[in-house]
Amino acid sequence: MRIDLHTHSTASDGTDTPAELVRNAAAAGLDVVALTDHDTVAGHAEAAAALPAGLTLVTGAELSCRLNGISLHMLAYLFDPAEPELARERELVRDDRVPRAQAMVGKLRDLGVPISWEQVLRIAGDGSVGRPHIAEAMVEEGVIETVSDAFTEEWIAGDGRAYVSKHELDPFDALRLIKGAGGVAVFAHPLAAKRGQCVPESAIADLAAAGLDGVEADHADHDPRTRERLHGLAADLGLLATGSSDYHGSRKPLALGDFTTAPEVYAEIAARGSGATPVTG
Structure with a gap:
């Protein structure tokens, strides 16, 4: 069973339409794919309507957060998209x-x-x-x-010459909102140092104590040693460890299914989510 829990469509900054994305996911041999566009659920209906037979869609979003001046992303799965407080925060970011x-x-x-x-x-x-x-x-x-x-200091990385900050959630508020909407929260690429400054591992522990469900350990921006470290940290903190491609279509050199999530971890995410249910084609 091949499961990819982090992808983007043209609803945010991917190059595949939501319909194209689910068709491409099926063609890539995936059994489960999550659509996690930045701060929006606009692509969910189209993806669900185009879902090929045998493919399961996990609805989600990647929420923009900031902690002590450091930008980070929170993957939210299976939340109620109509829950008003979380919907309002997504709108503010957009x-x-x-x-x-x-x-x-x-x-x-x-x-x-x-x-x-x-x-x-x-x-x-x-x-x-x-x-x-x-x-x-x-x-x-x-x-x-x-x-x-x-995405470097020279241009538009978080500390770059042309960078401009945006409205971002405090991650502890994001956790509260995701949980309040019946969702499951996974810290996206938490130690991707090539993207800029990362929060310390002590902050991940604090987020775990506040209700964080998991960390995205297997990701293209984590080298093998970092992936191993995150799996160990997840075990120490009682967190789920996921793997995902962070697919953006042709915009980035990442293929669907480059990294995947273990079936038992996906089953736990599906069991914890109460705001929405996975959609099966």
Whole structure:
């Protein structure tokens, strides 16, 4: 059984539509796929309607958080999308994306990068505009070679010259909201140092004490030693350890199923979620 619990569609910053994503997941030999677009559930209905026979869809979202000035992401699974408090926070984050992205484009132009806001909007299409769309515009203009090259101190990483902060949840508030909506919370790529500063392991322990369900241990941005360390930390803290591709379509060199979650861990996530149920094709 092959299970991938972290993917993105055109509802946020992926390049596959939700329907394309589930079809591609089935073609990649997955049995279970989670759609976890950034701060939105806009792609869930389309993905569910297009679900191929034999594939199970786990509904979710990747929530933007910040702790002591450090950005982090929380994967929320099987929550009630209509729960008003969590829905309101997702809306606040989404509403902040446009002025934030516009400000980053302005900073980049001041640094001599010849991209335009209209160009970024074209790349984003119907999705929620974000940094990957800005990075793709930079690739189009030949400023950088790959989207990943934009996420550095030189450009739009968390400590980069053109970075602009956004509305983000306190992760402890995020846990409360996810749990209040019947969901399951997993800390996404918690020790991905290549993305910028990471929270200390003591903070993961504090989040575990506050109700965190798991950590995403197996991820492309964790080297083998880090993956091993996170599996050990999960065992020490009584957390689930998941694995996922963090697929974004053609925008990043990640394939569906590059990393997967053990069936028994997925079964526990499905059992804990009470705000929604997995959808089977």
